[in-house]
Amino acid sequence: MNRPERLTEGRPTQGRPTQTGEAARSEIDTFTGNRALALEEGLIFEIGRAEVTGVDLDEPAPFTDRLGGLARKAALGLPGLSEPEAMRHYVRLSQKNYSIDAGLYPLGSCTMKHNPRLNEALARLPGFADIHPLQPQSTVQGALELMEELARWLLALTGMEAIAMSPKAGAHGEACGMMAIKAAIAAKGEGATRKIVLVPDSAHGTNPASATRIGFEIRSVPARADGTVDAAEVRRRLGPDVAAIMLTNPNTCGLFEKDIVAIAEVVHEAGAYFYCDGANFNAIMGKARPGDLGVDAMHINLHKTFSTPHGGGGPGAGPVALSAQLAPFAPLPFLRRDDNGLRLIEQASEAPQSIGRMSAFHGQMGMFVRALAYMLSHGADGLRQASEDAVLSANYIRASLADLLSQPFGDKLCMHEALFDDAWLKPTGLTTLDFAKALIDEGYHPMTIYFPLVVHGAMLIEPTESESKASLDLFIATMRDLAFAALRGETERFLAAPFHAPRRRLDETGAARRPILKWTKPVAE
Numbered sequence: 096m097n098r099p100e101r102l103t104e105g106r107p108t109q110g111r112p113t114q115t116g117e118a119a120r121s122e123i124d125t126f127t128g129n130r131a132l133a134l135e136e137g138l139i140f141e142i143g144r145a146e147v148t149g150v151d152l153d154e155p156a157p158f159t160d161r162l163g164g165l166a167r168k169a170a171l172g173l174p175g176l177s178e179p180e181a182m183r184h185y186v187r188l189s190q191k192n193y194s195i196d197a198g199l200y201p202l203g204s205c206t207m208k209h210n211p212r213l214n215e216a217l218a219r220l221p222g223f224a225d226i227h228p229l230q231p232q233s234t235v236q237g238a239l240e241l242m243e244e245l246a247r248w249l250l251a252l253t254g255m256e257a258i259a260m261s262p263k264a265g266a267h268g269e270a271c272g273m274m275a276i277k278a279a280i281a282a283k284g285e286g287a288t289r290k291i292v293l294v295p296d297s298a299h300g301t302n303p304a305s306a307t308r309i310g311f312e313i314r315s316v317p318a319r320a321d322g323t324v325d326a327a328e329v330r331r332r333l334g335p336d337v338a339a340i341m342l343t344n345p346n347t348c349g350l351f352e353k354d355i356v357a358i359a360e361v362v363h364e365a366g367a368y369f370y371c372d373g374a375n376f377n378a379i380m381g382k383a384r385p386g387d388l389g390v391d392a393m394h395i396n397l398h399k400t401f402s403t404p405h406g407g408g409g410p411g412a413g414p415v416a417l418s419a420q421l422a423p424f425a426p427l428p429f430l431r432r433d434d435n436g437l438r439l440i441e442q443a444s445e446a447p448q449s450i451g452r453m454s455a456f457h458g459q460m461g462m463f464v465r466a467l468a469y470m471l472s473h474g475a476d477g478l479r480q481a482s483e484d485a486v487l488s489a490n491y492i493r494a495s496l497a498d499l500l501s502q503p504f505g506d507k508l509c510m511h512e513a514l515f516d517d518a519w520l521k522p523t524g525l526t527t528l529d530f531a532k533a534l535i536d537e538g539y540h541p542m543t544i545y546f547p548l549v550v551h552g553a554m555l556i557e558p559t560e561s562e563s564k565a566s567l568d569l570f571i572a573t574m575r576d577l578a579f580a581a582l583r584g585e586t587e588r589f590l591a592a593p594f595h596a597p598r599r600r601l602d603e604t605g606a607a608r609r610p611i612l613k614w615t616k617p618v619a620e
Protein backbone atom coordinates (compact mmCIF):
# COMPACT_ATOMS: atom_id res chain seq x y z
CA MET A 96 0.00 0.00 0.00
CA ASN A 97 1.30 3.47 -0.84
CA ARG A 98 1.52 5.40 2.37
CA PRO A 99 1.39 9.20 2.21
CA GLU A 100 4.78 10.53 3.25
CA ARG A 101 3.45 12.49 6.21
CA LEU A 102 2.13 9.26 7.67
CA THR A 103 5.58 7.75 7.93
CA GLU A 104 7.03 10.92 9.39
CA GLY A 105 4.17 11.78 11.70
CA ARG A 106 2.08 14.85 11.11
CA PRO A 107 3.86 17.92 9.69
CA THR A 108 3.93 20.64 12.33
CA GLN A 109 4.96 23.53 10.13
CA GLY A 110 2.39 26.28 10.01
CA ARG A 111 0.49 25.32 13.11
CA PRO A 112 1.28 25.96 16.73
CA THR A 113 2.92 23.05 18.52
CA GLN A 114 2.45 22.34 22.16
CA THR A 115 5.02 20.10 23.72
CA GLY A 116 6.42 19.86 27.20
CA GLU A 117 4.96 20.32 30.64
CA ALA A 118 4.60 24.10 30.34
CA ALA A 119 2.29 23.92 27.37
CA ARG A 120 0.04 21.55 29.22
CA SER A 121 0.16 23.15 32.64
CA GLU A 122 -3.21 24.14 33.94
CA ILE A 123 -4.62 27.26 35.50
CA ASP A 124 -7.67 26.56 37.62
CA THR A 125 -10.54 28.74 36.48
CA PHE A 126 -12.74 30.54 38.99
CA THR A 127 -15.88 28.96 37.49
CA GLY A 128 -14.63 25.41 37.09
CA ASN A 129 -15.45 25.72 33.38
CA ARG A 130 -12.78 24.84 30.84
CA ALA A 131 -13.00 27.54 28.19
CA LEU A 132 -16.40 27.14 26.55
CA ALA A 133 -16.85 23.60 27.86
CA LEU A 134 -19.23 24.36 30.68
CA GLU A 135 -19.60 22.44 33.90
CA GLU A 136 -23.12 21.28 34.69
CA GLY A 137 -24.59 20.09 37.95
CA LEU A 138 -27.16 17.38 38.46
CA ILE A 139 -30.72 18.54 37.96
CA PHE A 140 -31.25 17.94 41.69
CA GLU A 141 -28.44 20.37 42.44
CA ILE A 142 -29.49 23.15 40.11
CA GLY A 143 -33.29 22.78 40.11
CA ARG A 144 -35.63 24.45 42.59
CA ALA A 145 -38.99 23.01 43.61
CA GLU A 146 -40.71 26.39 43.25
CA VAL A 147 -39.61 26.93 39.61
CA THR A 148 -41.30 25.59 36.51
CA GLY A 149 -40.90 26.06 32.77
CA VAL A 150 -44.61 25.66 32.08
CA ASP A 151 -47.53 27.85 33.00
CA LEU A 152 -50.63 25.73 33.54
CA ASP A 153 -54.11 26.90 34.50
CA GLU A 154 -55.27 26.09 37.99
CA PRO A 155 -57.33 22.90 37.72
CA ALA A 156 -61.09 23.25 38.06
CA PRO A 157 -62.40 22.26 41.50
CA PHE A 158 -62.58 18.50 41.80
CA THR A 159 -63.31 15.91 44.40
CA ASP A 160 -60.43 13.54 44.86
CA ARG A 161 -61.19 9.86 45.02
CA LEU A 162 -57.95 8.87 46.73
CA GLY A 163 -59.62 8.07 50.02
CA GLY A 164 -57.21 10.17 52.06
CA LEU A 165 -54.12 8.73 50.40
CA ALA A 166 -53.24 12.00 48.67
CA ARG A 167 -49.69 13.21 49.30
CA LYS A 168 -49.62 15.68 52.18
CA ALA A 169 -46.35 17.44 51.42
CA ALA A 170 -44.99 18.70 48.12
CA LEU A 171 -42.93 16.14 46.21
CA GLY A 172 -40.04 18.56 45.92
CA LEU A 173 -39.01 17.65 42.37
CA PRO A 174 -36.41 20.03 40.97
CA GLY A 175 -37.84 22.58 38.55
CA LEU A 176 -36.12 24.72 35.93
CA SER A 177 -37.30 27.59 33.79
CA GLU A 178 -37.44 26.89 30.06
CA PRO A 179 -34.07 28.54 29.26
CA GLU A 180 -32.47 26.76 32.21
CA ALA A 181 -33.90 23.43 31.06
CA MET A 182 -32.59 24.01 27.54
CA ARG A 183 -29.13 24.87 28.82
CA HIS A 184 -29.07 21.93 31.20
CA TYR A 185 -29.71 19.36 28.50
CA VAL A 186 -27.61 21.08 25.82
CA ARG A 187 -24.63 21.21 28.20
CA LEU A 188 -25.11 17.57 29.12
CA SER A 189 -25.33 16.62 25.44
CA GLN A 190 -22.07 18.46 24.80
CA LYS A 191 -20.33 16.19 27.29
CA ASN A 192 -21.30 13.22 25.17
CA TYR A 193 -18.87 12.33 22.42
CA SER A 194 -20.84 10.98 19.49
CA ILE A 195 -20.46 9.62 15.99
CA ASP A 196 -22.01 12.89 14.78
CA ALA A 197 -19.11 14.78 16.37
CA GLY A 198 -16.18 12.75 15.08
CA LEU A 199 -14.59 9.39 14.28
CA TYR A 200 -15.46 6.85 16.95
CA PRO A 201 -13.03 3.95 16.51
CA LEU A 202 -14.51 1.74 19.21
CA GLY A 203 -13.75 -1.81 18.06
CA SER A 204 -16.46 -4.44 18.41
CA CYS A 205 -19.07 -1.70 18.88
CA THR A 206 -19.34 -0.50 15.27
CA MET A 207 -20.10 3.18 15.72
CA LYS A 208 -21.18 4.03 12.22
CA HIS A 209 -23.07 6.98 10.83
CA ASN A 210 -26.85 6.88 11.32
CA PRO A 211 -28.16 8.25 8.00
CA ARG A 212 -30.60 11.16 8.37
CA LEU A 213 -32.92 9.58 5.81
CA ASN A 214 -33.49 6.71 8.25
CA GLU A 215 -34.22 9.17 11.05
CA ALA A 216 -36.76 11.03 8.92
CA LEU A 217 -38.54 7.83 7.93
CA ALA A 218 -38.65 6.51 11.50
CA ARG A 219 -40.46 9.71 12.51
CA LEU A 220 -43.29 9.30 9.99
CA PRO A 221 -46.50 9.26 12.02
CA GLY A 222 -47.59 5.93 10.51
CA PHE A 223 -44.57 4.33 12.17
CA ALA A 224 -43.84 6.60 15.13
CA ASP A 225 -47.36 7.13 16.47
CA ILE A 226 -48.80 3.64 16.43
CA HIS A 227 -49.34 1.47 19.48
CA PRO A 228 -48.47 -2.21 19.85
CA LEU A 229 -51.97 -2.92 21.19
CA GLN A 230 -53.73 -1.35 18.20
CA PRO A 231 -55.98 -3.74 16.23
CA GLN A 232 -53.76 -5.46 13.70
CA SER A 233 -56.08 -4.46 10.85
CA THR A 234 -55.07 -0.82 11.50
CA VAL A 235 -51.30 -1.41 11.35
CA GLN A 236 -50.97 -3.59 8.28
CA GLY A 237 -48.38 -1.20 6.82
CA ALA A 238 -46.15 -1.53 9.88
CA LEU A 239 -46.50 -5.32 9.85
CA GLU A 240 -45.63 -5.31 6.18
CA LEU A 241 -42.48 -3.34 6.95
CA MET A 242 -41.52 -5.96 9.54
CA GLU A 243 -42.14 -8.72 7.01
CA GLU A 244 -40.05 -6.95 4.39
CA LEU A 245 -37.19 -6.42 6.85
CA ALA A 246 -37.36 -10.09 7.83
CA ARG A 247 -37.26 -11.01 4.13
CA TRP A 248 -34.04 -9.00 3.65
CA LEU A 249 -32.49 -10.53 6.76
CA LEU A 250 -33.36 -14.02 5.58
CA ALA A 251 -31.90 -13.32 2.14
CA LEU A 252 -28.70 -11.95 3.68
CA THR A 253 -28.27 -14.77 6.18
CA GLY A 254 -29.55 -17.68 4.06
CA MET A 255 -31.45 -18.95 7.09
CA GLU A 256 -34.97 -20.37 7.45
CA ALA A 257 -36.74 -18.17 10.01
CA ILE A 258 -36.21 -14.93 11.83
CA ALA A 259 -37.28 -13.85 15.31
CA MET A 260 -37.76 -10.09 15.33
CA SER A 261 -38.60 -9.38 18.97
CA PRO A 262 -35.21 -9.64 20.77
CA LYS A 263 -34.03 -6.21 21.80
CA ALA A 264 -30.24 -6.41 21.48
CA GLY A 265 -27.39 -8.73 20.65
CA ALA A 266 -27.26 -10.25 24.13
CA HIS A 267 -31.04 -10.65 24.18
CA GLY A 268 -30.75 -12.39 20.80
CA GLU A 269 -28.12 -14.73 22.26
CA ALA A 270 -30.54 -15.63 25.04
CA CYS A 271 -33.28 -16.22 22.45
CA GLY A 272 -31.09 -18.45 20.25
CA MET A 273 -29.80 -20.45 23.21
CA MET A 274 -33.35 -20.91 24.52
CA ALA A 275 -34.37 -22.26 21.10
CA ILE A 276 -31.38 -24.64 21.20
CA LYS A 277 -32.31 -25.75 24.71
CA ALA A 278 -35.91 -26.38 23.60
CA ALA A 279 -34.74 -28.34 20.54
CA ILE A 280 -32.50 -30.50 22.73
CA ALA A 281 -35.32 -31.09 25.20
CA ALA A 282 -37.64 -32.05 22.30
CA LYS A 283 -35.13 -34.76 21.36
CA GLY A 284 -35.20 -36.05 24.95
CA GLU A 285 -31.58 -34.98 25.60
CA GLY A 286 -32.25 -32.13 28.00
CA ALA A 287 -30.75 -33.95 30.97
CA THR A 288 -27.48 -34.86 29.24
CA ARG A 289 -26.54 -32.00 26.93
CA LYS A 290 -25.54 -29.30 29.38
CA ILE A 291 -22.26 -27.96 28.00
CA VAL A 292 -21.75 -25.02 25.66
CA LEU A 293 -18.34 -24.56 24.03
CA VAL A 294 -17.14 -20.95 23.97
CA PRO A 295 -13.80 -19.79 22.54
CA ASP A 296 -11.53 -17.82 24.90
CA SER A 297 -11.82 -14.75 22.69
CA ALA A 298 -15.64 -14.59 22.88
CA HIS A 299 -17.53 -11.46 23.88
CA GLY A 300 -18.48 -11.71 27.56
CA THR A 301 -22.16 -11.83 26.67
CA ASN A 302 -21.74 -15.31 25.09
CA PRO A 303 -20.83 -17.26 28.24
CA ALA A 304 -23.16 -15.02 30.26
CA SER A 305 -26.15 -15.78 28.01
CA ALA A 306 -25.47 -19.52 27.94
CA THR A 307 -25.00 -19.64 31.70
CA ARG A 308 -28.20 -17.69 32.30
CA ILE A 309 -30.13 -20.22 30.21
CA GLY A 310 -28.76 -22.97 32.46
CA PHE A 311 -25.79 -24.28 30.44
CA GLU A 312 -22.24 -24.81 31.68
CA ILE A 313 -19.30 -23.36 29.76
CA ARG A 314 -16.32 -25.27 28.38
CA SER A 315 -13.75 -22.95 26.84
CA VAL A 316 -11.92 -23.53 23.56
CA PRO A 317 -8.47 -21.94 23.19
CA ALA A 318 -7.55 -20.13 20.01
CA ARG A 319 -4.53 -21.27 18.03
CA ALA A 320 -1.50 -19.04 17.46
CA ASP A 321 -3.13 -17.30 14.48
CA GLY A 322 -6.09 -16.12 16.59
CA THR A 323 -8.72 -18.47 15.14
CA VAL A 324 -10.38 -21.62 16.42
CA ASP A 325 -9.16 -25.02 15.21
CA ALA A 326 -11.86 -27.54 14.24
CA ALA A 327 -9.68 -30.29 15.76
CA GLU A 328 -9.70 -28.50 19.15
CA VAL A 329 -13.48 -28.24 18.95
CA ARG A 330 -13.79 -31.92 18.06
CA ARG A 331 -11.66 -32.83 21.11
CA ARG A 332 -14.13 -31.07 23.38
CA LEU A 333 -17.31 -32.45 21.82
CA GLY A 334 -19.27 -35.31 23.32
CA PRO A 335 -22.79 -36.44 24.18
CA ASP A 336 -22.86 -33.79 26.94
CA VAL A 337 -22.36 -30.85 24.55
CA ALA A 338 -25.42 -28.83 23.55
CA ALA A 339 -23.84 -26.19 21.34
CA ILE A 340 -20.90 -24.05 20.38
CA MET A 341 -21.11 -20.27 20.45
CA LEU A 342 -18.65 -18.91 17.92
CA THR A 343 -18.28 -15.33 16.74
CA ASN A 344 -17.48 -14.86 13.06
CA PRO A 345 -15.65 -12.72 12.13
CA ASN A 346 -14.26 -13.19 15.61
CA THR A 347 -13.47 -10.57 18.24
CA CYS A 348 -9.86 -10.41 17.04
CA GLY A 349 -11.20 -9.13 13.71
CA LEU A 350 -10.34 -12.39 11.93
CA PHE A 351 -12.50 -14.66 9.79
CA GLU A 352 -12.83 -18.12 11.33
CA LYS A 353 -11.51 -20.02 8.35
CA ASP A 354 -12.43 -23.45 9.80
CA ILE A 355 -16.05 -22.41 10.26
CA VAL A 356 -17.53 -25.00 7.87
CA ALA A 357 -15.45 -27.80 9.38
CA ILE A 358 -16.43 -26.61 12.88
CA ALA A 359 -20.13 -26.68 11.93
CA GLU A 360 -19.70 -30.21 10.57
CA VAL A 361 -18.04 -31.66 13.68
CA VAL A 362 -20.56 -29.91 15.93
CA HIS A 363 -23.50 -31.33 13.95
CA GLU A 364 -21.92 -34.81 13.80
CA ALA A 365 -21.80 -34.71 17.60
CA GLY A 366 -25.53 -33.89 17.73
CA ALA A 367 -24.94 -30.32 18.96
CA TYR A 368 -26.01 -26.95 17.54
CA PHE A 369 -23.99 -24.05 16.17
CA TYR A 370 -24.83 -20.62 17.60
CA CYS A 371 -23.00 -17.91 15.69
CA ASP A 372 -22.56 -14.54 17.35
CA GLY A 373 -23.38 -12.35 14.36
CA ALA A 374 -22.37 -9.07 15.98
CA ASN A 375 -19.69 -8.67 13.32
CA PHE A 376 -21.98 -9.45 10.40
CA ASN A 377 -21.16 -5.96 9.07
CA ALA A 378 -17.87 -7.38 7.77
CA ILE A 379 -19.41 -10.16 5.65
CA MET A 380 -22.91 -8.95 4.80
CA GLY A 381 -23.52 -9.61 1.12
CA LYS A 382 -20.33 -11.68 0.88
CA ALA A 383 -21.08 -14.84 2.88
CA ARG A 384 -24.35 -16.29 4.20
CA PRO A 385 -24.21 -17.87 7.66
CA GLY A 386 -26.83 -20.41 6.56
CA ASP A 387 -24.35 -21.71 3.96
CA LEU A 388 -21.67 -22.00 6.65
CA GLY A 389 -23.75 -24.38 8.79
CA VAL A 390 -25.04 -21.93 11.39
CA ASP A 391 -28.20 -22.90 13.34
CA ALA A 392 -28.88 -19.61 15.13
CA MET A 393 -27.38 -16.16 14.84
CA HIS A 394 -28.33 -12.76 16.21
CA ILE A 395 -27.84 -9.61 14.19
CA ASN A 396 -27.20 -6.35 16.02
CA LEU A 397 -29.19 -3.95 13.84
CA HIS A 398 -27.26 -1.07 15.42
CA LYS A 399 -23.94 -2.48 14.28
CA THR A 400 -24.68 -3.80 10.82
CA PHE A 401 -27.67 -1.76 9.72
CA SER A 402 -26.76 1.63 11.22
CA THR A 403 -29.58 2.03 13.73
CA PRO A 404 -28.56 4.20 16.70
CA HIS A 405 -26.98 2.64 19.77
CA GLY A 406 -29.55 3.18 22.50
CA GLY A 407 -30.91 6.69 22.53
CA GLY A 408 -34.66 6.72 22.92
CA GLY A 409 -35.35 3.16 23.87
CA PRO A 410 -34.29 -0.38 23.31
CA GLY A 411 -32.53 -1.62 20.21
CA ALA A 412 -33.18 -4.65 18.08
CA GLY A 413 -31.31 -7.94 17.84
CA PRO A 414 -33.26 -10.20 15.45
CA VAL A 415 -32.25 -13.87 15.52
CA ALA A 416 -32.00 -15.95 12.35
CA LEU A 417 -32.79 -19.65 12.84
CA SER A 418 -32.15 -22.80 10.82
CA ALA A 419 -34.98 -25.13 9.75
CA GLN A 420 -34.22 -27.35 12.80
CA LEU A 421 -34.67 -24.47 15.22
CA ALA A 422 -37.46 -22.55 13.43
CA PRO A 423 -40.32 -24.39 15.23
CA PHE A 424 -38.94 -23.11 18.55
CA ALA A 425 -38.92 -19.43 17.51
CA PRO A 426 -40.36 -17.02 20.07
CA LEU A 427 -43.80 -15.47 19.95
CA PRO A 428 -45.08 -13.36 18.38
CA PHE A 429 -44.23 -13.94 14.73
CA LEU A 430 -45.90 -12.91 11.50
CA ARG A 431 -48.04 -15.11 9.31
CA ARG A 432 -49.76 -14.05 6.11
CA ASP A 433 -53.27 -15.38 5.45
CA ASP A 434 -56.29 -14.31 3.36
CA ASN A 435 -56.91 -11.27 5.59
CA GLY A 436 -53.35 -9.97 5.34
CA LEU A 437 -50.60 -10.15 7.95
CA ARG A 438 -51.33 -11.53 11.40
CA LEU A 439 -49.19 -11.79 14.51
CA ILE A 440 -49.20 -15.27 15.96
CA GLU A 441 -49.26 -14.53 19.67
CA GLN A 442 -50.69 -17.61 21.36
CA ALA A 443 -48.84 -20.82 22.24
CA SER A 444 -51.88 -22.75 20.98
CA GLU A 445 -50.85 -21.78 17.43
CA ALA A 446 -47.15 -22.53 17.94
CA PRO A 447 -46.90 -25.30 20.54
CA GLN A 448 -43.08 -25.69 20.34
CA SER A 449 -42.34 -21.95 20.63
CA ILE A 450 -40.11 -20.83 23.51
CA GLY A 451 -42.72 -18.15 24.26
CA ARG A 452 -42.28 -14.41 24.45
CA MET A 453 -38.88 -12.73 24.70
CA SER A 454 -40.45 -9.33 25.29
CA ALA A 455 -43.83 -7.71 25.76
CA PHE A 456 -44.48 -6.85 22.12
CA HIS A 457 -43.19 -7.58 18.63
CA GLY A 458 -39.96 -5.62 18.52
CA GLN A 459 -38.61 -2.09 18.21
CA MET A 460 -40.48 -0.47 15.33
CA GLY A 461 -38.24 2.60 15.17
CA MET A 462 -35.19 0.39 14.66
CA PHE A 463 -36.97 -1.75 12.09
CA VAL A 464 -37.81 1.31 9.99
CA ARG A 465 -34.25 2.60 10.16
CA ALA A 466 -32.71 -0.78 9.28
CA LEU A 467 -34.98 -1.32 6.30
CA ALA A 468 -34.31 2.25 5.12
CA TYR A 469 -30.58 1.48 5.29
CA MET A 470 -31.09 -1.70 3.25
CA LEU A 471 -33.35 -0.16 0.63
CA SER A 472 -31.21 2.94 0.20
CA HIS A 473 -28.06 0.83 -0.24
CA GLY A 474 -29.55 -1.99 -2.30
CA ALA A 475 -27.95 -5.42 -2.39
CA ASP A 476 -24.79 -4.16 -4.10
CA GLY A 477 -24.52 -1.23 -1.69
CA LEU A 478 -24.73 -3.50 1.35
CA ARG A 479 -21.97 -5.67 -0.07
CA GLN A 480 -19.91 -2.55 -0.68
CA ALA A 481 -20.51 -1.38 2.90
CA SER A 482 -18.89 -4.62 4.13
CA GLU A 483 -16.03 -4.28 1.68
CA ASP A 484 -15.43 -0.65 2.66
CA ALA A 485 -15.51 -1.52 6.38
CA VAL A 486 -12.83 -4.16 5.78
CA LEU A 487 -10.83 -1.83 3.53
CA SER A 488 -10.90 0.99 6.11
CA ALA A 489 -9.70 -1.34 8.87
CA ASN A 490 -6.88 -2.69 6.74
CA TYR A 491 -5.86 0.83 5.68
CA ILE A 492 -5.46 1.75 9.34
CA ARG A 493 -3.73 -1.54 10.14
CA ALA A 494 -1.24 -1.24 7.29
CA SER A 495 -0.60 2.45 8.03
CA LEU A 496 0.34 1.72 11.64
CA ALA A 497 1.98 -1.68 11.19
CA ASP A 498 5.55 -0.30 11.23
CA LEU A 499 5.03 1.28 14.67
CA LEU A 500 2.41 -0.72 16.56
CA SER A 501 2.66 -4.48 17.14
CA GLN A 502 0.05 -6.94 15.88
CA PRO A 503 -0.64 -10.02 18.01
CA PHE A 504 -1.18 -12.41 15.12
CA GLY A 505 1.37 -11.06 12.68
CA ASP A 506 1.15 -8.67 9.77
CA LYS A 507 -1.82 -10.06 7.88
CA LEU A 508 -5.16 -8.89 6.56
CA CYS A 509 -7.94 -8.33 9.06
CA MET A 510 -11.68 -8.06 8.60
CA HIS A 511 -13.57 -4.95 9.83
CA GLU A 512 -11.37 -4.14 12.83
CA ALA A 513 -7.64 -3.83 13.31
CA LEU A 514 -6.09 -5.31 16.44
CA PHE A 515 -2.84 -4.22 18.07
CA ASP A 516 -1.27 -5.31 21.34
CA ASP A 517 1.04 -3.49 23.77
CA ALA A 518 4.33 -5.26 22.96
CA TRP A 519 5.51 -2.13 21.11
CA LEU A 520 4.86 -0.01 24.21
CA LYS A 521 7.00 -2.20 26.51
CA PRO A 522 10.25 -0.19 26.17
CA THR A 523 8.39 3.07 26.84
CA GLY A 524 6.97 1.99 30.21
CA LEU A 525 3.57 3.24 29.06
CA THR A 526 0.39 1.21 28.98
CA THR A 527 -2.46 0.86 26.54
CA LEU A 528 -4.56 2.91 28.96
CA ASP A 529 -2.04 5.78 28.90
CA PHE A 530 -2.07 5.76 25.11
CA ALA A 531 -5.87 5.73 24.96
CA LYS A 532 -6.12 8.64 27.41
CA ALA A 533 -3.70 10.70 25.30
CA LEU A 534 -5.92 10.04 22.28
CA ILE A 535 -8.75 11.82 24.14
CA ASP A 536 -6.60 14.96 24.35
CA GLU A 537 -6.26 14.79 20.56
CA GLY A 538 -10.05 14.84 20.14
CA TYR A 539 -10.66 11.15 19.54
CA HIS A 540 -12.77 8.74 21.49
CA PRO A 541 -10.33 5.91 22.26
CA MET A 542 -10.49 2.60 20.49
CA THR A 543 -11.67 -0.40 22.50
CA ILE A 544 -8.89 -1.32 24.91
CA TYR A 545 -8.03 -4.52 26.80
CA PHE A 546 -10.58 -6.45 24.70
CA PRO A 547 -10.39 -9.14 23.43
CA LEU A 548 -9.02 -10.47 26.69
CA VAL A 549 -6.80 -13.01 24.91
CA VAL A 550 -4.55 -10.21 23.61
CA HIS A 551 -2.24 -8.41 26.03
CA GLY A 552 -3.01 -4.69 26.24
CA ALA A 553 -5.33 -4.97 23.24
CA MET A 554 -6.24 -1.95 21.12
CA LEU A 555 -9.15 -2.81 18.84
CA ILE A 556 -9.86 -0.20 16.17
CA GLU A 557 -13.02 -0.28 14.08
CA PRO A 558 -13.33 2.67 11.70
CA THR A 559 -16.46 1.37 9.85
CA GLU A 560 -17.38 2.01 6.24
CA SER A 561 -18.68 5.51 6.76
CA GLU A 562 -15.36 7.32 7.38
CA SER A 563 -13.82 9.15 4.43
CA LYS A 564 -10.18 8.59 3.48
CA ALA A 565 -9.38 12.10 4.72
CA SER A 566 -10.85 11.27 8.09
CA LEU A 567 -8.91 7.99 8.27
CA ASP A 568 -5.69 9.79 7.29
CA LEU A 569 -6.13 12.32 10.07
CA PHE A 570 -6.73 9.56 12.61
CA ILE A 571 -3.70 7.62 11.36
CA ALA A 572 -1.55 10.76 11.53
CA THR A 573 -2.69 11.36 15.11
CA MET A 574 -1.97 7.77 16.08
CA ARG A 575 1.48 8.05 14.52
CA ASP A 576 2.21 11.37 16.24
CA LEU A 577 1.32 9.81 19.58
CA ALA A 578 3.26 6.62 18.85
CA PHE A 579 6.38 8.65 17.94
CA ALA A 580 5.96 10.73 21.09
CA ALA A 581 5.73 7.56 23.18
CA LEU A 582 8.81 6.06 21.52
CA ARG A 583 10.72 9.34 21.98
CA GLY A 584 10.11 9.00 25.70
CA GLU A 585 7.65 11.89 26.11
CA THR A 586 5.94 9.99 28.88
CA GLU A 587 4.52 13.05 30.65
CA ARG A 588 2.19 13.56 27.68
CA PHE A 589 0.61 10.21 28.48
CA LEU A 590 0.91 9.45 32.16
CA ALA A 591 -1.53 12.08 33.42
CA ALA A 592 -3.63 12.35 30.25
CA PRO A 593 -6.25 13.46 29.49
CA PHE A 594 -5.19 17.05 30.17
CA HIS A 595 -7.89 18.79 28.17
CA ALA A 596 -11.00 16.74 28.96
CA PRO A 597 -13.63 18.01 31.41
CA ARG A 598 -12.47 15.24 33.77
CA ARG A 599 -8.91 13.98 34.20
CA ARG A 600 -7.94 10.42 35.15
CA LEU A 601 -10.71 8.86 37.13
CA ASP A 602 -10.61 6.09 39.68
CA GLU A 603 -12.20 3.62 37.29
CA THR A 604 -11.85 0.67 39.65
CA GLY A 605 -13.44 2.66 42.45
CA ALA A 606 -16.26 3.74 40.15
CA ALA A 607 -16.94 0.12 39.19
CA ARG A 608 -16.60 -1.29 42.71
CA ARG A 609 -18.33 1.50 44.63
CA PRO A 610 -20.69 3.17 42.17
CA ILE A 611 -22.76 6.04 43.51
CA LEU A 612 -26.00 5.65 41.63
CA LYS A 613 -28.28 7.71 43.85
CA TRP A 614 -28.33 11.39 44.63
CA THR A 615 -28.57 12.11 48.31
CA LYS A 616 -29.75 15.51 49.40
CA PRO A 617 -27.00 17.25 51.35
CA VAL A 618 -27.91 17.84 54.95
CA ALA A 619 -28.43 21.58 55.58
CA GLU A 620 -25.71 23.05 57.82
Ligand SMILES: Cc1ncc(COP(=O)(O)O)c(C=O)c1O
Pocket residue numbers: 204205264265266267299301302343347372374375396413
Ligand atom coordinates in the same frame (compact mmCIF):
# COMPACT_ATOMS: atom_id res chain seq x y z
C1 LIG B 1 -19.11 -9.87 19.51
C2 LIG B 1 -20.29 -9.30 20.25
N1 LIG B 1 -21.21 -10.13 20.75
C3 LIG B 1 -22.29 -9.66 21.41
C4 LIG B 1 -22.47 -8.32 21.63
C5 LIG B 1 -23.65 -7.86 22.44
O1 LIG B 1 -24.53 -7.07 21.71
P1 LIG B 1 -25.49 -6.00 22.41
O2 LIG B 1 -24.60 -4.93 22.96
O3 LIG B 1 -26.38 -5.52 21.33
O4 LIG B 1 -26.23 -6.73 23.50
C6 LIG B 1 -21.53 -7.41 21.14
C7 LIG B 1 -21.67 -5.96 21.36
O5 LIG B 1 -20.88 -5.15 21.02
C8 LIG B 1 -20.40 -7.91 20.43
O6 LIG B 1 -19.46 -7.10 19.94
